[in-house]
Amino acid sequence: MENNSTDQFFKSTVLGHPSGLFVLFFTEMWERFSYYGMRALLIMFFTAKVFDGGWEWPESWAYAIFGTYVSLVYLSTLLGGYFADKIIGFRYAVLVGALLMTMGHACMAIETPFFIYSGLTLLVFGSGFFKPNMTSIISEMYKDRPQKKDGAYTIFYMGVNAGAFVGILLCGYLGEQIGWSWGFGVAGIFMFFGLVQFWLAQNIFGNIGLKPKKEDKENVVLEEGDRLNPFTKVELLLIAISAFLGLTWILNDPISKISEGEYNFFGFEVFGQKGEDVAIITALLIFVFLLIIRIPKYVKITRDRMLAVVFFCFVTIFFWAIFEQAPGSLTIFARDYTNRILEGNSAVIFKVVDALLTIVPLGVITWVLIKLFKQTFSKYSWSNITLAFSFVVIWGISIFRLYDKLGGDVAEIDASWFGTLNSLFIITLAPLFSKWWESKHNPNANMKFAIGMVLLGLGMACVAIGSSSIEPGAKSASVSMIWLVLVYLFHTMGELCISPVSLSYISKLVPGRMIAMMFGIYYLAIAIGMKLAGMFGEASTDIAKQDGLSYFFWILTAVAIGLGVLSAIMYPVIKKLMHGVR
Structure with a gap:
């Protein structure tokens, strides 16, 4: 076996995959915990009344800063990816990113304008260094085992969603019920745990992600007939x-x-x-x-395939602009216009479901943690001890939350709680969609985008119907929460049709030497979508005053379904441009 072979990583395995994958799993889980936990609180904190600890901003200000923040998070990945590739390597980029995000969350816990803005700036740059480089380490680890790569990314994606679920659940609860500083601060504490456990276990990755060596630019491999431009x-x-x-x-x-x-x-x-x-x-x-x-x-085939990528990026912009209403207008809708008080049997059922939704995922992740300990404790004991301590704290906060929520005859649901449904539905539905993509009924790229956009539109139609009774200019209402549950169900199914397959199609459609550039355009499309999400949210306040909130959601429904129909109509054109790529 050669020293540079990736077979060395398969000597120590957990669930058939290298132990190193699970070090990444838990690092990414804490990063997503901190990102989604803080994001769930951001607009609510800015718009909450002063006597509730908020800044009592107009919603338009909150949406503007939210849109800029999430947009810059995606733009910064271009900077972080460049530094990792050319200067410091994937591994140090992850460490720099985690450190910057820890400092960012710590700043936000102070809650003064200087520290909030400084915190958001640090979080933007931290995400840029962290986000693109975790998957790069996985890719290198499975270089000689490509057949196991899909399974590795599936496990990693579960870590992403487990972190998002627990982060929104616990940071949302602490921020809304105890104090905003608690929600922002806890997000930073777990980012710090992720940083420490990654730092202490980094030797598990061998030579992967170390400072890059100078590449010989003359060794660029060109496809037949292609040329450098x-x-x-x-x-x-x-x-x-x-x-x-x-x-x-x-x-x-x-x-x-x-x-x-x-x-x-x-x-x-x-x-x-x-x-x-x-x-x-x-x-x-x-x-x-x-x-x-x-x-x-470019030569014809490359040129045509790039045009196909540009079309998919165009649709992607509007997908994220509408999907990212979740932490914005949909969370405000949950807070101000949804009946979140349950009584009698409904309260009992919700409390049981909420307890199961908290305990079962944490139990499963703890079981994976124990399996990792058995494989790595002798070599990376301090990393494992850090990870174990972080889970003791997580279980402690979760039990405290359940104790607080289970008391009394009434169940009050936090506005941020609905955001957990996206992660929950992804974990539940991802295996079903994966089986669909592997079957003979696997739709082509255009139809996946078409189905995804129509599902996105159906989700918005649900909340449009639910809010139809709200008068223009109304400050509050008591709409049934079933509409929000349906929104997140349809939106998650739409996400499973578009988000995971987009990166796959870009990697298939462009030559290897151009992947970085086209991924850059793809992330630029997401960044534009994120900023549009804030602008759409901003528009919702004026539209709600004049024509009612339902009208705003119907507009988003029409845009989503319209783009879904366009994707379906464009199938023959895009199929021709893709030149046989499925």
Whole structure:
């Protein structure tokens, strides 16, 4: 066996996979715990009344800063990925990211404007270093066992959703019921646990992810008939201008609103048009122009497949813009317009379900933890002790929450609790969708996007129907919570049709040397979608005052279903552009 063979990782296994995979599993779980736990509280904290510990901001300010934050999280992955690939390696990028996020959550727990803004900035850069590099380590670990890679990513994806589920459940409870600082602070504590256990167990990855060696650029492998197309100086200048305008606009949006115009990078007019409108339209036009002049330079098959990727990225923008209403307008809908008080038998049933939803997932993850201990305790005892301590704390908070919730004859559901349904439905439904994709009934790429967008639309239609009785301008209501449950069910099914398959299709459609660039465009599409999500949420406040909240949700329904129909109609065109890729 060669020293650089990845077979060495399979000498110590848990559930048939390398122990190192589960070190990544728990590190990613704590990162997702902290990210989703904090995100579930962000808009509620900004808009909560001062006597409830919030800042009592207008909803438009909260949506603006939320949209900018989640957008920058995805844009920063381009920076983090570059540093990892070229300078510090995957492993140190993960450690730098985890440290920055720990500091970010610690800042947010202080709750003053300086520390909240500093915390969000640190979280953006931390996510950028952390997010793209965990999967890169997995990819390297399974380099010689490609047949086991799907199973590895499935296990890893379970860690992602377990972290999101527990994070929203516990941070949401602590933030809403005990104090916002508790929710923000606990998110940081578990990010710190993830950092420490990864640091202490990092030798389990051998040479993977260490500082990269200088690559010989002449060794780029080209497909038959393909050719290199380096960016010209003019193209690089256009990229810089577009990026500068776009980034400045994203930052300026919340800054100008929160400062009420005192600080505004675009506080001028061009031919009677607002400066910010001119800036973002110019940035988008330059980007489209770049695509128009770049794509024809490639050989026909590569060019056609890139056009297919651009179409999928376009649909992706609107998928995330609508899907990410979950921590925004849907959480506000849960807080202000949903009947979250259950009595009698309904309360008893919910308490039993809530207890099971807390104990069973934690029990399963603890069982995996014990299996990991058996394999790695002798070599990585301090990493395991850190992990064990973190689970003792998690169980303690969970039992405290259940004790608080199980008392009395009434059940009050936290507004953030509904966000846990997405992770719960993913864990439940992912195996079924995986079987569907492996069967003879596996839909083509366009139909997966079409089905995903229609399901997204159906989810929004549910909450549109549910909110139809709410009068325009109403500040509160008591709509049945069943509508929110249905929203998250349909949206999760839509996510399973689009999110996991998008990356797969990009990797299949473009040559290996271009994957980094096309993933960059894909993450840019998600970032645009995230910012649009904040803008849609912002629009919801004005639309709700004039035409009612239901009208806003019907608009999103129409956009989603319309794009689903477009994806289906475009099937013959996109099939031709994909040149045989399934």
